[in-house]
Structures are given as C-alpha cells and as structure tokens.
Amino acid sequence: MREVVLFFLIVVAGTAGELCVSRAMKSIGEVHDFRPKSILSFVLQSLRLPWMWLGIALMSLGFFSLLAILSFQEVSFVVPVSALSYAAGAFGAKAFLGERINRNRWIGIAVVCIGVTIVWWSRK
Amino acid sequence: MTHTRRLQLKTLPLILVSIILGPLGNVFLGKAMKGVGPVTSGRFLDLVPIASQVLASGYIWLGVGCLLGFFIVHMLLLTWADYSYVQPATSLSYLSISILSYLLLGEAISPLRWLGVTVICLGVFLVGRTSPSSTGAPNRA
DSSP, rough: OOOHHHHIIIIHHHHHHHHHHHHHHHOOOOOOOOOOHHHHHHHHTTTOOOHHHHHHHHHHHHHHHHHHHHSSSOHHHHHHHHGGGGHHHHHHHHHHHHOOOHHHEEEEEEEHHHHHHHHHHHHH | OHHHHHHHHHHHHHHHHHHHHHHHHHHHHHHHHHOOOOOOOOHHHHHHHHHHHHHHOOOHHHHHHHHHHHHHHHHHHHHHHHHHHHHHHTTTTTHHHHHHHHHOOOOOOHHHHHHHHHHHHHHHHHHHHHOOSSSSSOOOO
C-alpha cells in the first residue's frame, strides 16, 4: 500500500508539476534568443507566474516521494514503474493543455503500461 | 565531411552520455537512500533527521550532479537534434538502469523484469516516433 501511494505521488504529482511548468512556459512564449541575458530574463519572467511555483512544488513532492521509495525498493524496479508518467502525461496534456494525442502515441503508451505491469509482477 | 555526418558525430556520443548519466544519477540516489534505511513515517518531525542524514550523504550529491548533467546534455542535444530523434534513442535508458543497478548495486534482475523493461523501452520508442507537437505544428512522424 505504501508503495502504491508513493508511486501515485511520483507519477501524478511529478507529471502534474511538469504540466504546470509547461503551462507557465507556454504563456511566456517560444524562446528564440539563447544569450545568457535573455535566458536570465526568461527565468525571472517565469518565476513571476503562480503556475511555475505550483509546478515546482508538485515536482518537488514527486522527487521526495522517489527518494522515499528508493530507501526500501530496488532502483531496477522503481525507475521502470515510474515510466507510467508517460500515460499520466498524455491524459494530463489532453485534459489540461488541450493537446491532441494521436493513435500511434496511444499505442506507445499502451505498450509502456504493459511493460510496467510485467515489471510490477517481478516485485520482490 | 558532410553536415549530416558532423551532426551524427556530435549527437551519438552525447546520446550515449545521456543514456548513462540519467540512470547513473538514479543509481546513486538509490545507494544514498539505502544507506539511510527505510523511510516508513510520513510525519514531518520524523522526516527532519532523515533529511539531514540524506543531505550529508555524498552519494545524494553525486546523484543530483549526474541528473543535472543529464538535464544539461539533454537540453544541448535538443538545441540541434530533433526531439523525435532524441526521445526514442533515450528510451534505452530503461535498459541501462537495469544494467547499472545489477553492476553497481548488485540487484538481481529476474528474466520477467528484463522482459518488462524491454517492453517499456519499446513503448517509449513508439511514443518518441510520434510528432513532438500535436497542436498546430506540421506532423513530421
């Protein structure tokens, strides 16, 4: 049960954090200028957005959950199972960012989920 | 030397570095956390001494350093190589994490787990073969 809660936080909080950061980035617009001064101003601009801070908080929660589960589970089990974030990312991007997920991407995500299920069966 | 050949010469070594650096970071995080012992409590007061133990571990900083390095290499790659080229190639990191966990942490990986990891690699590869942008950009997949 403890593992399920931690994996939920790694996958859902981590992915939700990335979606929030993505939303913040999209509201600033595409970066064309890669000079250090422009990048710094871009970073400062992003730090003024609440979505960015929410994203950072959620991604931190996901990272600390990863550390917690690594304290008692094998790395070769935890990292492959956290590939479920591909599925969470697709659902989240569709619902939250309005992205269209094409059929081939859904097939890839379904294959990832099958792989994760097999790895889950190998749990010790 | 053609432009494509030059691009391949700098892209392939960096993809190899990213396939090793990211998983290596996770392996170091795993080693650090195993040193701390099982984190069983979710109470804030119990987590404070654990956090100070984690921060004092050299492996955690090695892990964070590797993950930062991975992030920088990945960003660098994406400045000249297509996302749809880089992402499928990095799906191999799920295989390299298994190999590194076996070699550096001595984790016994069952045939079932190898099978699952291979299927995940295939799935991530398929996801990467689709267009990186689905909201207006032309489909390159």
